[in-house]
Amino acid sequence: MTVSNTSNFATLAVHAGSQADASTGAVIPAISLSTTFAQSKPAVPLGDYEYSRSANPNRDGFETAVAALEGAKYALGYSSGSAATANVLQALASNTHLVSIGDVYGGTHRYFTKVAHAHSVDVAFTNLIEQELEQALTRETSLVWIESPSNPTLTVTDISVVAQIIAKERATRAAASPTPNPIYLVVDNTFLSPYIQNPLAHGADVVVHSVTKYINGHSDVVMGVAATSNDLIHEKLRFLQNALGAIPSPFDSWLAHRGLKTLHLRARAASSNALAVAQYLENAIGSTVVAVSYPGLKSHPKRDVVLKQHRDGLGGGMVSFRIKGGADAANKFCASTKIFTLAESLGGIESLCEVPAQMTHAGIPKDKREASGVFDDLIRLSVGIEDSEDILADIEQALAKATA
Ligand SMILES: *Cc1c(COP(=O)(O)O)cnc(C)c1O
16 A cells, blocks of 8 residues: 555544555564665675664665655664654754753753763753743854653743744844754654644654654554654765664564554544543542643643644643642642552653652752752643543542641
């Protein structure tokens, strides 16, 4: 089946990069474990492949599928989301400058400040990027890095507003120099997945994912991907993917590709369950709950941007809320849930809960953490695809126990 004539998500998810095997007829691709591929003459491979670090059939299939789902010309698979970030950063010139949202993913923050910094990459963080980006840009800025919604406060950024500021900066540079420094916008789309949001359509140059989360979706693969329609960026990233070698295994590529085929079903189910949870928690504000943040709620401060940027205004599967009773109540809540497992990570079929101040965000000093809204009583939920009445009953009983 050819899928080149459709842009419909579900058809692409099931078919893109996944043709029946021409020699065996197998409908599902085999896992190609061979590290090397036969050649007929020196430097003339029999087929499309030479050596599995450079390219592998399973990785190719996965990359083709992600490119189709992100509306990109190209996608590149990596051994983790962090490896995708490292490759994008490595593609920059040294002695450069980048601007990032303040509450960027912790591992990305660590890479910016502890690894890229050693290669003379300077980073400016801002908590109000739409308002402050213009002043934060320097003539050396080569990258702007955002996540929307961000983690764990689910703050939404208008991608097109950021893209317009960058376009203006490009025009200024082009007017001043025949060889202007390039500047690119990267969006980490992990929290929503390509089903709910396609950042390239709003002006981003590169989109990255921790495939570990929604794209694989079954909490059994650590993997990453970057997608772009820019030929120059793609060329650099393709070179580095091979040169740095942080590539996913054929087995992980195969599993992630299998997971991706049901992304649309999982993303809808998780969003619908998360909306029910967020509405339940919102009704408990004043009694057991202090505040709720969920992009699918009418009360979300950026709901207008959500309606513009997310498919059908879906909120995704992540909900965060502040519980009455401080850190003790937050701990007790996560120890009392039965459907929600207390664990880091997100985006799987199963529901998870965690306390960011003590777990994913424990490395950030308290004053900085609280300045971006991560208080001791904040609980982050990754809502899975179990039955919503069981999820709601679990939230209800854990809230009662934690705030008794
Ligand atoms: C998990 C995550 C990453 C890092 O991905 P790994 O696969 O764990 O290396 C990057 N960004 C976001 C938003 C994440 O949630």
